[in-house]
Amino acid sequence: xxxxxxxxxxxxxxxxxxxxxxxxxxxxxxxxxxxxxxxxxxxxxxxxxxxxxxxxxxxxxxxxxxxxxxxxxxxxxxxxxxxxxxxxxxxxxxxxxxxxxxxxxxxxxxxxxxxxxxxxxxxxxxxxxxxxxxxxxxxxxxxxxxxxxxxxxxxxxxxxxxxxxxxxxxxxxxxxxxxxxxxxxxxxxxxxxxxxxxxxxxxxxxxxxxxxxxxxxxxxxxxxxxxxxxxxxxxxxxxxxxxxxxxxxxxxxxxxxxxxxxxxxxxxxxxxxxxxxxxxxxxxxxxxxxxxxxxxxxxxxxxxxxxxxxxxxxxxxxxxxxxxxxxxxxxxxxxxxxxxxxxxxxxxxxxxxxxxxxxxxxxxxxxxxxxxxxxxxxxxxxxxxxxxxxxxxxxxxxxxxxxxxxxxxxxxxxxxxxxxxxxxxxxxxxxxxxxxxxxxxxxxxxxxxxxxxxxxxxxxxxxxxxxxxxxxxxxxxxxxxxxxxxxxxxxxxxxxxxxxxxxxxxxxx
Numbered sequence: 001x002x003x004x005x006x007x008x009x010x011x012x013x014x015x016x017x018x019x020x021x022x023x024x025x026x027x028x029x030x031x032x033x034x035x036x037x038x039x040x041x042x043x044x045x046x047x048x049x050x051x052x053x054x055x056x057x058x059x060x061x062x063x064x065x066x067x068x069x070x071x072x073x074x075x076x077x078x079x080x081x082x083x084x085x086x087x088x089x090x091x092x093x094x095x096x097x098x099x100x101x102x103x104x105x106x107x108x109x110x111x112x113x114x115x116x117x118x119x120x121x122x123x124x125x126x127x128x129x130x131x132x133x134x135x136x137x138x139x140x141x142x143x144x145x146x147x148x149x150x151x152x153x154x155x156x157x158x159x160x161x162x163x164x165x166x167x168x169x170x171x172x173x174x175x176x177x178x179x180x181x182x183x184x185x186x187x188x189x190x191x192x193x194x195x196x197x198x199x200x201x202x203x204x205x206x207x208x209x210x211x212x213x214x215x216x217x218x219x220x221x222x223x224x225x226x227x228x229x230x231x232x233x234x235x236x237x238x239x240x241x242x243x244x245x246x247x248x249x250x251x252x253x254x255x256x257x258x259x260x261x262x263x264x265x266x267x268x269x270x271x272x273x274x275x276x277x278x279x280x281x282x283x284x285x286x287x288x289x290x291x292x293x294x295x296x297x298x299x300x301x302x303x304x305x306x307x308x309x310x311x312x313x314x315x316x317x318x319x320x321x322x323x324x325x326x327x328x329x330x331x332x333x334x335x336x337x338x339x340x341x342x343x344x345x346x347x348x349x350x351x352x353x354x355x356x357x358x359x360x361x362x363x364x365x366x367x368x369x370x371x372x373x374x375x376x377x378x379x380x381x382x383x384x385x386x387x388x389x390x391x392x393x394x395x396x397x398x399x400x401x402x403x404x405x406x407x408x409x410x411x412x413x414x415x416x417x418x419x420x421x422x423x424x425x426x427x428x429x430x431x432x433x434x435x436x437x438x439x440x441x442x443x444x445x446x447x448x449x450x451x452x453x454x455x456x457x458x459x460x461x462x463x464x465x466x467x468x469x470x471x472x473x474x475x476x477x478x479x480x481x482x483x484x485x486x487x488x489x490x491x492x493x494x495x496x497x498x499x500x501x502x503x504x505x506x507x508x509x
Contacts, residue, residue, distance in 0.1 A: 015061055016057040020053055082191075086187075087124065099193045100446060104267045208286045209284065211291050213495075216494070222352055229432065260458075262457050266456040268433070333405070338412060341355070431460055485498055
């Protein structure tokens, strides 16, 4: 690239072509795979998308440089830096950078994000992001005059519109695949979806929609423990027929039941919101813990995770809070959620108690770090954050060990509840979403529901009840919405919004 006297139009065309070459292999790989390129229409669509991507990027870059060269250099550099990271995750984990994935990224804390660090990520960032950015600041571009600038903008816009209307017969295909195409087009995948995410979040978080007041039907002492699992997929639980024995303790536990279930979304914030609300909605209704706390129930929320809707309760205890009162190796894992729990239950002056334990046990990519060494039952295990570098067998071994640890945690919780003989107690374990482990070359979670594989939304729904309390309806499958109404039923909470059809419990005959 010449260092001096480069015309703006030539510069933006080169940069647009560079953007196309560096970051759009997944985009065109998808197009070539899903379009019949041997037909005339297919070949025309592929050529149109190639020219359209080049023209749209050049158009925007040209506008930026025409308005201000400094602004253009800064924005272009930010685009390439961000695209280098986004491209790494697309090619490494098979993710789509849509609005839901943006929500995933924004709601990820340091502990989780640090688990993705690798030298390959650094290499992508340096060679695809930093080096082009340095070139942008070194290249001297001749400032374009107003009339040629306006003429070029008009002609480029005309070309873009012509290509769009020339492909009118392909609009249906483009619309059908718009999420995938939009999620792979750099830099628009993340820049547009970041804007959409914050717009929608602002709309959702104006204020919770309050639910009608509830009353307590009786004074019977009752404890419900809701365990929200993280990335636990149903097919890897031996309770559901998995060949490897990942549930050695729960399989021997009396009064334990399991149902088939699917999640509302494939990422934590959507899954947790769905579990805690009385209905699946884009609105932000008053969630279960807030509702019960407002209506006189003792509510305790303990978490090693994040991504829950706004909580308005007294006893919110995160990992940092719990660690101050915890000693021993177990404090580094999700067993920390049980530290002091028995004392907290016994100190309560309420007859109705809801405990929510929000775990992080099966979250990737470092599955092998989510359980103590004693639970490494299946070997060898994947110990790379670049999951595609591991064999699928090693990756699944690491993941299965997190399910063995989950089995231990749930079993320990049940034993704790059995000791509270003055209470009728129950436990519900339900995951926020599932997880891909290399099937169809996909990893982890977060794909839009319209294209997500079953591994990312088929989840476990496991229930235990104490002797002498309630029994369960003979349902085969349930939804995440069953949690809200089942908790109300078990704790004896009467509410106008209660839905008996979404309740799993019934009285003993």
